[in-house]
Amino acid sequence: MSLAPTPVTFTTAGMADQGFTGFLSVSHLRASRLVEVPKDPGIYLVMRPAVGSPTFSSTSVGGWFKGTDPTVPVSVLEARWIASAEVLYIGKATAGTSGRSGLRKRVGLLLAYGSGKPIGHQGGRYLWQVADSDEFLVAWRAVEDPTAEENRLLAAFFEIHGAYPFANIAGPRA
Numbered sequence: 001m002s003l004a005p006t007p008v009t010f011t012t013a014g015m016a017d018q019g020f021t022g023f024l025s026v027s028h029l030r031a032s033r034l035v036e037v038p039k040d041p042g043i044y045l046v047m048r049p050a051v052g053s054p055t056f057s058s059t060s061v062g063g064w065f066k067g068t069d070p071t072v073p074v075s076v077l078e079a080r081w082i083a084s085a086e087v088l089y090i091g092k093a094t095a096g097t098s099g100r101s102g103l104r105k106r107v108g109l110l111l112a113y114g115s116g117k118p119i120g121h122q123g124g125r126y127l128w129q130v131a132d133s134d135e136f137l138v139a140w141r142a143v144e145d146p147t148a149e150e151n152r153l154l155a156a157f158f159e160i161h162g163a164y165p166f167a168n169i170a171g172p173r174a
Contacts, residue, residue, distance in 0.1 A: 010087040010157055010165075012049050012137070020045060020139040027134040030111055037104040040142035043149050044107055046089040046127055046167065047137045053083060055131035062128035063118040070125045077129055080166050088136065089124040089167035090153050092146035103140050126167040147173075 012023060020043075024036060048054070056077045062070035093106035106121075113121040114128045127133055143149045151172035158164055164171050 010085055010160065012047060012086060012139075015045060015047070015087070015139055018141070020141045022139040023047075023137045024139075025134065026111060026114070026136045026138060029107070029138055030115070034104050034108050034111075037107050037138075037140060038142055039102040039104045041095045041101070041144070041146050042093055042103045042140055042142040043146055043153065044091050044093060044103055044110075044138060044140040045087050046091075046110075046124060047086045047139065048088050048130070048132070048135075049086050049137060050132065050135070053081065057129045057131055060125065060129045061114065061116055061133075062125050063113045063116050065113070065118050065120050065122060070122070070128065072126065072129065074129075077126055077166075080126065080163070082161050082163060082166055085157075085161055085165065087157065087165050088130075089127060089165050090150055090157065091123060092150040094146050103142065107138060107140070123169070124167045126169075 022036060056074045058074055060071040064070065091106065093101060093103045095101055109119050109121040110124055113119045114133060127136065154164055154168060154172045158171060
């Protein structure tokens with residue numbers, strides 16, 4: 001399947017057109033122990049297809065990695081929110097140096113962090129102050145070069161929305 005160089009939209013349908021699959025809720029993935037998520041390197045998305053502004057919690061449910069509270073002021077979350085975007089976070093999963101990482105491992109770390117475990121997955125930490133985070137959808141696509149694809153998607157998102165996704169604190173990186 002040939003993929004377009006830039007997604008038309010960062011919606012569920014638009015990302016499905018880009019070859020993403022899954023679109024399973026955080027609560028489903030936690031209950032299923034991630035069996036549907038492949039072990040391959042790739043890109044994953046966290047999406048909120050719900051219409052309207054979310055309710056932000058004044059306290060994060062994310063894990064305190066190295067004793068650091070992941071909570072940020074609600075005003076920071078409100079300022080970063082992009083009402084027209086379903087995609088909240090774009091992440092990558094490489095194979096890792098041992099070859100045992102990949103999408104299942106990385107998505108598992110993200111969800112464990114969002115369950116309050118002190119895990120080093122600070123990327124996406126803003127997700128865990130949104131009241132309906134258990135209903136977020138997670139989608140993925142296996143790719144050979146996750147870093148290049150993550151950078152491409154972040155740049156395309158910025159081009160469309162004038163900012164990076166809500167929970168991506170930084171833009172493209174090496």
